[in-house]
Amino acid sequence: MKNLSIGANIAWQIAAHEAAAAKFQFIEKEHLFIGICSLEKILKLSPDDSGLNPDSLKTLQKENAEIQDLMEKLGLNTAHLRRRLRKKLGSGNYTHTKNVVHRSESCKKVFKHAYELSSSNEQVTCLHLLGAMLKEPGGHIVHILQEADVTEDALLERILSHISKKEKPVHEKEYDSATPYLDRYGRDLNKAAREG
Numbered sequence: 166m167k168n169l170s171i172g173a174n175i176a177w178q179i180a181a182h183e184a185a186a187a188k189f190q191f192i193e194k195e196h197l198f199i200g201i202c203s204l205e206k207i208l209k210l211s212p213d214d215s216g217l218n219p220d221s222l223k224t225l226q227k228e229n230a231e232i233q234d235l236m237e238k239l240g241l242n243t244a245h246l247r248r249r250l251r252k253k254l255g256s257g258n259y260t261h262t263k264n265v266v267h268r269s270e271s272c273k274k275v276f277k278h279a280y281e282l283s284s285s286n287e288q289v290t291c292l293h294l295l296g297a298m299l300k301e302p303g304g305h306i307v308h309i310l311q312e313a314d315v316t317e318d319a320l321l322e323r324i325l326s327h328i329s330k331k332e333k334p335v336h337e338k339e340y341d342s343a344t345p346y347l348d349r350y351g352r353d354l355n356k357a358a359r360e361g
Contacts, residue, residue, distance in 0.1 A: 167280055170290040171221050172228035175207055176200035181266040183251070190259040191269035194298050195305050199250055201291045202243035204229040232291055235323050239315050249309045271303070282328060296324040 169177070177192075179200035184192045207215055208229060212222060236243055268276070278297035279289045298306070299321035307317050 167283060168288050170228060170288040171217075171224050172201075172204055172232075172291045173279075173289055173294055175204060175225065176291055176294065179203045179207075180272075184266050185261050187251075187254065187256045188259050188261075189254075189257040189266075192266055192272050193254075193269050194272050194275050194303060195250055195254050197272060197275060197294060198298060198306055199247045201232065201295060202247035202250075204232065204291070205243060228290055228292075231327070232295070235292075235320075235327060239313075239320060239323065241310075241313055241315060241320075246309055246313070249312065250305060253305045253309060271301075274301075282325075292324055292328055296321060296328060299324065 176197060177200060180192045180196035183196040183199050184190075189196070204225065207217075208222075208226060212219070215222065217225065233243065236246075275294060275297045276289075278300060279293035282293045282296050283289045299317045302310075302317045310317055310320065
């Protein structure tokens, strides 16, 4: 099983806290969306308060910057989105007796689809989770995006495009020539062979 990135792990922890604080029995995909939109709050904490070592902090900063950049290009503000979604969700009436909050079935599907979206050799990031979530976002997420004049399809398209660019392997140029090494590295190889 692939690992979750530091950002995805923290977003999941925030989602669990959101669900418990609002008295929901399960972590719903909306709580996960709020968690992803809340990464910036963790970065504002001191290293001692966040509990992150310098490498983890740097990785989280990069992951959050990708999310912020994608959202801002569509005119979306993560702080506004999380506040609107929290208000839309309201609160439940479940009292947790344990310190564990489980994911709902729809939230588990988001994780499953995120694993499928990621390439075979990389971690599942918040972008994978967002992409998976936006394939079947549910009414609340669609509504807050529409309030910001953005469709879930527009955001999904940007995310999937970004993911595919990141995962494209860099291939050397293909050569159909009878002298591929000379074409690729120049005639200097031929000259060096004669002189050496």
